[in-house]
Amino acid sequence: MRKTAYLLIALMLLSVGVFAAAPEKVEQAVVNLILFDGSLWKNTISPQEYKTFYMMANADNILVPTNTKVYFWPITQEYMADFYDLNEEIEGTMVVSRGNRVIARIEKEEYAFAYPNGYYTGSPQLVRGEEAHKASAKYKDEVNAYYQRVMEYQQALIDYQVALEKFWENPEAYRGRESEIPKEPKIPEYPTYYATEVQRGYIVNLEPGTYTIEIEGMPETKRTAIAFTPRRQGVGYDIRPEQQWTVPRPSNDRSETVYVYGKQTIYVTPYKGIEVNHFMYEKLKKLPSELSGRGGELVYKWMALEYLNGGTLEVYKDGELISTSDFKQWYVDQTAGAALGYNIIEFDPKVQGERPPSFEGFRVQLEGSGRYSFRLVDKDGNVVQESERLIRSIDSRSRFFAVILPIVPILIGGLIWVWRASLSATDTGTDKTSKLEVAKS
Amino acid sequence: MNRFRAVAIRAIAGRELRSTLFNMGIYVAIALGLIVASFMIYTYVTGIMEYGMAVMPSSKTETRYYSELPQSPEPMLVPLQWTVYIGAIYITLSASLSISRERDQGTLEVLFYGPVDSLSFVIAKFVEQLLSFGVVLLFYIAYFVVMSAISKFALGVGFLKMIILSLFLAGCMASFGMFLSSMTRKVKTSVILFLVFVITFLAVPMIHQFVMVQYTSTMKGAVSVARHVTSTLNFLVSWISPFAYLGRGTTAIILGSTSELIKSLFFSLIYTVVFLTASIVIFNRKGVRR
Numbered sequence: 001m002r003k004t005a006y007l008l009i010a011l012m013l014l015s016v017g018v019f020a021a022a023p024e025k026v027e028q029a030v031v032n033l034i035l036f037d038g039s040l041w042k043n044t045i046s047p048q049e050y051k052t053f054y055m056m057a058n059a060d061n062i063l064v065p066t067n068t069k070v071y072f073w074p075i076t077q078e079y080m081a082d083f084y085d086l087n088e089e090i091e092g093t094m095v096v097s098r099g100n101r102v103i104a105r106i107e108k109e110e111y112a113f114a115y116p117n118g119y120y121t122g123s124p125q126l127v128r129g130e131e132a133h134k135a136s137a138k139y140k141d142e143v144n145a146y147y148q149r150v151m152e153y154q155q156a157l158i159d160y161q162v163a164l165e166k167f168w169e170n171p172e173a174y175r176g177r178e179s180e181i182p183k184e185p186k187i188p189e190y191p192t193y194y195a196t197e198v199q200r201g202y203i204v205n206l207e208p209g210t211y212t213i214e215i216e217g218m219p220e221t222k223r224t225a226i227a228f229t230p231r232r233q234g235v236g237y238d239i240r241p242e243q244q245w246t247v248p249r250p251s252n253d254r255s256e257t258v259y260v261y262g263k264q265t266i267y268v269t270p271y272k273g274i275e276v277n278h279f280m281y282e283k284l285k286k287l288p289s290e291l292s293g294r295g296g297e298l299v300y301k302w303m304a305l306e307y308l309n310g311g312t313l314e315v316y317k318d319g320e321l322i323s324t325s326d327f328k329q330w331y332v333d334q335t336a337g338a339a340l341g342y343n344i345i346e347f348d349p350k351v352q353g354e355r356p357p358s359f360e361g362f363r364v365q366l367e368g369s370g371r372y373s374f375r376l377v378d379k380d381g382n383v384v385q386e387s388e389r390l391i392r393s394i395d396s397r398s399r400f401f402a403v404i405l406p407i408v409p410i411l412i413g414g415l416i417w418v419w420r421a422s423l424s425a426t427d428t429g430t431d432k433t434s435k436l437e438v439a440k441s
Numbered sequence: 442m443n444r445f446r447a448v449a450i451r452a453i454a455g456r457e458l459r460s461t462l463f464n465m466g467i468y469v470a471i472a473l474g475l476i477v478a479s480f481m482i483y484t485y486v487t488g489i490m491e492y493g494m495a496v497m498p499s500s501k502t503e504t505r506y507y508s509e510l511p512q513s514p515e516p517m518l519v520p521l522q523w524t525v526y527i528g529a530i531y532i533t534l535s536a537s538l539s540i541s542r543e544r545d546q547g548t549l550e551v552l553f554y555g556p557v558d559s560l561s562f563v564i565a566k567f568v569e570q571l572l573s574f575g576v577v578l579l580f581y582i583a584y585f586v587v588m589s590a591i592s593k594f595a596l597g598v599g600f601l602k603m604i605i606l607s608l609f610l611a612g613c614m615a616s617f618g619m620f621l622s623s624m625t626r627k628v629k630t631s632v633i634l635f636l637v638f639v640i641t642f643l644a645v646p647m648i649h650q651f652v653m654v655q656y657t658s659t660m661k662g663a664v665s666v667a668r669h670v671t672s673t674l675n676f677l678v679s680w681i682s683p684f685a686y687l688g689r690g691t692t693a694i695i696l697g698s699t700s701e702l703i704k705s706l707f708f709s710l711i712y713t714v715v716f717l718t719a720s721i722v723i724f725n726r727k728g729v730r731r
Binding site (some may be wrong): 239241242243244249250251255256257258259260261262264266298392393394395396397398399401402403405406407408409410412413414416417420 | 462463465467468469471472475476478479480482483486487489490492493494495496497516580584587588591592593594595597698701
């Protein structure tokens with residue numbers, strides 16, 4: 001009895017630990033990975049539990065070995081680093097080996113990411129060394145200039161309000177002097193250009209293969225890097241039928257066929273695509289997760305990267321060029337009245353004012369029956385590889401035949417049955433004697 | 442194999458094939474397969490007519506708009522897969538009756554007075570099932586070629602691969618059916634065994650999938666036990682069920698993995714040999730008498 005009581009007390013004490021919500025943090029050397037995914041740089045970590053990481057070959061990737069505290073987060077089944085608790089970058093020379101051969105010794109260098117078209121649009125650029133300082137300084141200068149413009153704007157706004165009050169005291173006095181009527185100052189625009197702070201890391205650019213990477217003399221930083229390339233690259237399209245423009249259908253592979261019905265207008269927006277191994281690509285984006293990429297070792301999938309602007313789209317019918325379409329911006333204009341409806345018109349900033357275009361792309365008009373195809377031609381007149389797509393116009397009669405054709409085997413079976421019945425009637429069947437034939441043979 | 446065996450196999454297989462073709466069963470099975478295929482094609486065509494267009498991708502796709510699209514292979518591939526399933530079920534039923542019916546009717550004993558042994562008999566029955574499936578497949582191919590010409594849905598490389606894969610599946614199904622048939626003396630028992638196994642093979646993966654996606658905040662223990670049980674059953678079924686071999690082959694076709702497809706064909710072949718050998722051994726033990 002007493003033993004049971006002790007056991008229960010021991011279990012209760014142990015259960016306190018079981019129900020603890022805060023995960024245990026362990027200090028260790030991780031490698032902070034800033035890896036290129038084809039258009040952007042994604043951040044993940046390689047803790048001691050995940051010593052093999054995946055990265056794009058022939059692209060600049062940044063590695064930053066760091067001492068930090070790592071914990072396992074059971075809700076998302078992944079290891080996480082608490083850089084706020086501990087963040088000590090490890091210094092030294094990074095040695096990159098392939099097999100037993102050292103292929104590179106890399107020193108830490110300064111870098112920054114510049115976004116010439118803004119943080120949310122376009123691809124960033126990795127700038128290194130002095131260029132990184134210049135990019136970061138340029139952004140700071142532009143921000144300072146912006147705040148200067150804001151201050152000027154505030155002053156101009158006060159002046160405007162004073163002038164406006166004066167104007168309203170006697171508007172008639174301005175008759176014939178309309179140009180002197182006070183005008184509201186324009187709100188200054190925030191700079192489009194953006195650049196990150198200058199940081200330090202090991203910039204690694206490797207050919208496809210498996211490598212060992214470590215900081216010299218620090219075995220805890222040793223990692224295996226697998227550099228991979230996309231299986232295929234090509235042009236993908238977002239294809240919108242006119243009647244459902246909000247639901248574009250992706251077409252990534254030239255082996256895919258676009259099926260249309262009847263006279264149809266479609267809008268085609270091209271983008272750069274890469275076909276990558278699902279497992280490796282997911283691990284590139286989120287390495288220390290038990291779930292990322294699981295089961296995708298054999299799966300290849302297309303990833304849509306940046307949109308391709310410009311060029312022309314050549315449309316063929318039965319091998320003959322029937323039209324070319326230019327890349328344009330389109331605006332979805334809602335029809336007037338309470339009833340729902342819209343027209344897709346060419347975007348014109350003079351007409352649409354500050355409203356943005358609804359989407360961009362090529363318009364393709366199909367007449368109905370026939371075998372169409374289209375392909376992308378760049379600004380220099382060259383056909384873009386892997387940009388061809390076949391369009392097949394389906395026939396509605398196929399629904400009728402889909403109903404009729406399954407009856408055919410029954411008819412054949414029925415005819416054979418009738419024929420057999422007639423043979424039996426005349427007693428000329430072969431089946432009855434066949435077993436004897438086999439026995440004789 | 443000696444000359445007498447070859448003659449016996451040819452004679453028995455020919456007789457059985459004639460018998461199969463002169464019965465309505467095979468035509469009903471073909472029609473059932475075509476009805477399922479027609480339903481799918483009808484749905485595709487209606488979808489395109491309503492939406493205006495469709496893109497039939499050949500691999501997994503990820504875009505800015507969807508985190509991940511479901512796999513959508515060539516338009517004729519899924520209908521063909523289902524017709525093959527139905528054709529293969531017919532072959533299994535036919536094979537599972539092939540030995541037990543002859544034994545039940547007493548014709549087996551008569552047959553073995555001639556130069557027929559267990560090996561030639563089992564092989565002949567197996568060949569007949571394959572030939573019957575070939576006839577079924579010819580109907581299916583003709584149907585899909587006609588429907589492709591009318592609807593304009595493309596018949597791609599995947600279609601051809603699926604046809605080849607289906608022949609291997611037929612081998613698996615026929616050998617499995619004959620294995621069941623060799624174990625029983627009565628037709629009724631064969632039919633019951635066939636139904637039990639086919640339902641198990643189709644139901645276990647479905648139940649397993651259902652259990653795996655259940656929300657576990659309540660009845661955690663029960664769901665956990667059910668998951669373990671169905672996982673074990675599903676593992677067993679994935680090796681025993683001929684449908685699992687077709688499933689793996691189809692996945693390989695959709696993913697475009699030639700190595701996985703070859704692996705799938707190879708395992709199908711081993712499966713066929715194992716079950717045929719087992720059929721011959723059991724047939725020898727049970728004998729030819731009623």
